[in-house]
Amino acid sequence: MSDVGGQGDDVDGPHDEASGRYGEAAGQARAAAIDTVVHHTLVAGIAVGLALLVAGLVLTVAGRGGLAVASLKVPAALRAAFHLRAPGFYSLGLFALILTPFVRVVGSIVAFVVARDWRFVAVTSVVLAVMLVSIAVGAA
Amino acid sequence: MTFFVLVGIAVIVGVLGSMLGVGGGILLVPLLTLFLDVPIKTAIGTSLVCVVVTSSASQIVYVARGFTNSRLGMTLEVATTLGALAGGITAILVSGRAIFGIFAAVLVYVLISMERKPAPPRPAAPGSALAGSFTDPDTGDEVTYGVGHLPAGLAFSFVAGNVSGLLGVGGGVIKVPVMNLLMGMPLRAAIATSNLMIGVTAATGALIFFGRGLVEPRYAVPTALGILVGAQLGPRLSGKVSTGVLRRVFEVLIAVLAVQMALKAFGV
Numbered sequence: 001m002s003d004v005g006g007q008g009d010d011v012d013g014p015h016d017e018a019s020g021r022y023g024e025a026a027g028q029a030r031a032a033a034i035d036t037v038v039h040h041t042l043v044a045g046i047a048v049g050l051a052l053l054v055a056g057l058v059l060t061v062a063g064r065g066g067l068a069v070a071s072l073k074v075p076a077a078l079r080a081a082f083h084l085r086a087p088g089f090y091s092l093g094l095f096a097l098i099l100t101p102f103v104r105v106v107g108s109i110v111a112f113v114v115a116r117d118w119r120f121v122a123v124t125s126v127v128l129a130v131m132l133v134s135i136a137v138g139a140a
Numbered sequence: 141m142t143f144f145v146l147v148g149i150a151v152i153v154g155v156l157g158s159m160l161g162v163g164g165g166i167l168l169v170p171l172l173t174l175f176l177d178v179p180i181k182t183a184i185g186t187s188l189v190c191v192v193v194t195s196s197a198s199q200i201v202y203v204a205r206g207f208t209n210s211r212l213g214m215t216l217e218v219a220t221t222l223g224a225l226a227g228g229i230t231a232i233l234v235s236g237r238a239i240f241g242i243f244a245a246v247l248v249y250v251l252i253s254m255e256r257k258p259a260p261p262r263p264a265a266p267g268s269a270l271a272g273s274f275t276d277p278d279t280g281d282e283v284t285y286g287v288g289h290l291p292a293g294l295a296f297s298f299v300a301g302n303v304s305g306l307l308g309v310g311g312g313v314i315k316v317p318v319m320n321l322l323m324g325m326p327l328r329a330a331i332a333t334s335n336l337m338i339g340v341t342a343a344t345g346a347l348i349f350f351g352r353g354l355v356e357p358r359y360a361v362p363t364a365l366g367i368l369v370g371a372q373l374g375p376r377l378s379g380k381v382s383t384g385v386l387r388r389v390f391e392v393l394i395a396v397l398a399v400q401m402a403l404k405a406f407g408v
Binding site: 034035038039042043045046049050053056057067068070071073087090091093094095097098099100101102104105108119120123124126127130131133134135137138139140 | 143188189192193195196197199200203204206208210211214215217218221222224225228229269339340342343344345346347348349350351352353354355356357358360361362364365368
């Protein structure tokens with residue numbers, strides 16, 4: 001395979017044998033497995049985020065902190081949530097929702113490693129690295 | 141009180157967005173800034189959270205139906221996340237008025253792209269690592285397609301990511317036509333794959349805004365909840381409301397918002 005390594009991935013080139021490397025059936029089974037990982041990650045992420053936001057609203061109604069507070073950094077949010085203060089739950093819930101695609105990317109890397117699909121392990125790792133940089137930029 | 145106004149706005153945005161296949165951000169940011177006086181950078185942070193939520197929720201459906209091309213999505217995400225990172229940093233640094241101006245320009249682009257007659261897509265040769273297939277739910281046929289023009293696709297993806305991180309929108313208005321018309325993907329696969337990328341791209345931008353304290357719970361909590369409800373309602377209403385009428389309403393709304401955002405850019 002001349003195109004391993006990424007440079008000049010001529011995807012519209014005429015080399016039909018490229019699909020052989022991924023083997024029709026095996027490739028489809030792998031793709032299905034990756035899709036399942038993605039699916040479960042998304043459902044879990046939204047469920048956790050929503051649950052935290054709703055818990056926050058319940059606490060606000062119960063008089064344990066309102067909405068009109070600046071967002072907390074994660075350590076402060078964890079402390080607030082530990083003391084059953086609503087702002088902690090809001091910040092953690094929003095963070096969980098934002099982090100869902102991030103976890104999805106991590107899950108894809110694992111799935112590509114299991115499939116020994118090294119090219120896409122590399123591609124997905126670059127995406128993860130960019131997301132880590134954005135966390136660092138936000139925290140700086 | 142504002143809480144329920146925000147929930148209401150987000151429900152409407154979620155319904156419109158899911159029925160017309162556009163992200164909510166393009167409506168949400170102008171509505172928050174123009175009618176509720178939310179500072180523009182806070183509005184962008186809020187909107188990015190909503191875009192992430194909408195994308196994750198619709199992706200659950202798309203992935204289950206097998207429309208999403210994860211390999212291609214991940215490849216283009218390299219460009220969109222880099223774009224979002226650059227856009228997010230730019231948004232933090234430039235003035236609010238500059239963002240209003242760029243936003244008005246993008247709204248005009250959205251209007252033009254909605255009016256444009258679509259050119260027939262150019263099918264690419266099947267058979268590469270990025271090729272994909274899915275079962276068409278209307279005909280039951282297996283649709284197999286190739287993907288072409290990857291370098292140009294990556295370049296446009298960077299721009300789409302940049303717009304996303306800078307303005308708090310999904311960027312699907314750029315990605316879907318590029319994948320469909322330029323790269324040769326069927327529309328269904330292009331929409332699903334664009335949606336997948338939007339989540340990762342918006343999350344990259346949102347992480348910057350969250351860290352900077354620009355994702356405020358008082359705005360983000362009601363809008364995130366509202367948009368989730370709206371996105372669930374949209375598909376259920378789609379048989380009952382004419383898409384043509386909805387499209388007109390959306391276009392008028394976009395035109396009005398474009399003018400208002402432009403006025404803000406000039407300090408009016």
